[in-house]
Amino acid sequence: MTFKALLATKAGDAISANVVDFDENDLMPGDVTVAVEYSTVNYKDGMALTGFAPIIQTFPIIAGVDFSGIVETSTYPGLNAGDRVVANSWGLSQTHHGGYAQKARVSGDWLVKLPDNISTKDAMALGTAGYTAMLCVLALEHGGVTPDKGDILVTGANGGVGSVAIALLSGLGYRVVASTGRPQEADYLRELGAAEIIDRKVLSEPAKGPIGSERWAGVVDSVGSHTLVNALAQTKYRGVVAACGLAQGLDLPGTVLPFILRNVTLAGIDSVNAPQAVRLEAWKRLSTDLDFAKLARTVSTVGLADVAALAPKILKGEIQGRTVVDVN
Ligand code: NDP
Numbered sequence: 001m002t003f004k005a006l007l008a009t010k011a012g013d014a015i016s017a018n019v020v021d022f023d024e025n026d027l028m029p030g031d032v033t034v035a036v037e038y039s040t041v042n043y044k045d046g047m048a049l050t051g052f053a054p055i056i057q058t059f060p061i062i063a064g065v066d067f068s069g070i071v072e073t074s075t076y077p078g079l080n081a082g083d084r085v086v087a088n089s090w091g092l093s094q095t096h097h098g099g100y101a102q103k104a105r106v107s108g109d110w111l112v113k114l115p116d117n118i119s120t121k122d123a124m125a126l127g128t129a130g131y132t133a134m135l136c137v138l139a140l141e142h143g144g145v146t147p148d149k150g151d152i153l154v155t156g157a158n159g160g161v162g163s164v165a166i167a168l169l170s171g172l173g174y175r176v177v178a179s180t181g182r183p184q185e186a187d188y189l190r191e192l193g194a195a196e197i198i199d200r201k202v203l204s205e206p207a208k209g210p211i212g213s214e215r216w217a218g219v220v221d222s223v224g225s226h227t228l229v230n231a232l233a234q235t236k237y238r239g240v241v242a243a244c245g246l247a248q249g250l251d252l253p254g255t256v257l258p259f260i261l262r263n264v265t266l267a268g269i270d271s272v273n274a275p276q277a278v279r280l281e282a283w284k285r286l287s288t289d290l291d292f293a294k295l296a297r298t299v300s301t302v303g304l305a306d307v308a309a310l311a312p313k314i315l316k317g318e319i320q321g322r323t324v325v326d327v328n
Helices: 043-050 120-142 160-171 183-192 225-233 257-262 276-289 292-297 304-315
Strands: 002-011 014-023 032-040 066-074 084-088 103-106 111-113 152-154 176-180 194-199 216-221 235-243 265-268 299-303 322-326
Touching: 002 304, 014 043, 014 304, 032 084, 032 120, 043 304, 066 103, 066 120, 084 120, 111 276, 120 160, 120 216, 120 235, 120 265, 120 276, 120 292, 120 322, 152 160, 160 176, 160 183, 160 194, 160 216, 160 276, 160 292, 160 322, 176 183, 183 194, 183 292, 216 225, 225 235, 225 257, 235 257, 292 299, 299 304, 304 322
Parallel strands: 152 176, 152 216, 176 194, 216 235, 235 265, 299 322
Antiparallel strands: 002 014, 032 066, 032 103, 032 322, 066 084, 084 111
């Protein structure tokens, strides 16, 4: 029994990815086999397939850090044939065959049953980027940032995390300010729920001083580097900055003043090894809090054979919103 898969191989330093017929017997161990319906292209997939970061640790490997589909067979308690499931990150596309395939076999620990109102396609329209956006919103809430506290800054606004964060936050009643390098996409960002658009250059240049005037009650930052430093320096007293990304860079060239003068909280966000209870909460909240019509506006759909060409584009910030991969 074979199925179609996007297999990443390495020759010297060069990684290539090709659609192959993959033998089901060559899948890695796991107690649940899933008929995959959709996957997606995240920034991390871009890093994996280009080799920009050493995401893939075992070659050859089926790439793809996410998938959604229907359980085919299971010996895992609580998961049965026919269940609709989603998997985000864990070891997928790192040490374990991932989601760019028509079939996946994983530990049931890695799977979340989808809430009834989230289709397998919507699950990948969200993907790791969307679920991470929800983790960021949960961090703001955990830190006591309510809509009455003031504006929320979302950086990397046209990207996957940014787009979903805008839709989520505006739906929850927050006033969202979107920072972007693509001001020509202002209409798209406003449709998602942004109340104001700012040029990302204002934030991405080195800070003029260690602390700025207080502007943000909270921040969802997928950009890092100077952008994150400036966002911290402009965050209001007792505000919360949820940091999940490094699209500008992984450095943090700032000072401790926002923490010790303004009691600002820098909340780290990791989606890869997030405990199952956190994942369940995030997916439950996505099911109740997100306007799925808004999500649909962010989505374009491609096939397995299109993925490799998209990998360098997402790293260059040339992809807008979310890309769903229909593996069938
Ligand atoms: P996307 O590529 O979809 O979005 C990134 C956005 O960042 C771009 O669309 C662009 O937005 C902005 N951007 C790109 N380059 C720069 C730059 N040089 N300076 C400032 N802004 C820039 O990626 P995702 O949304 O999927 O992921 C965003 C980040 O979050 C990535 O770094 C990813 O690794 C990280 N991430 C982390 C997770 C975790 O578990 N911590 C999980 C998921 C993602 P615009 O054009 O609007 O300016």
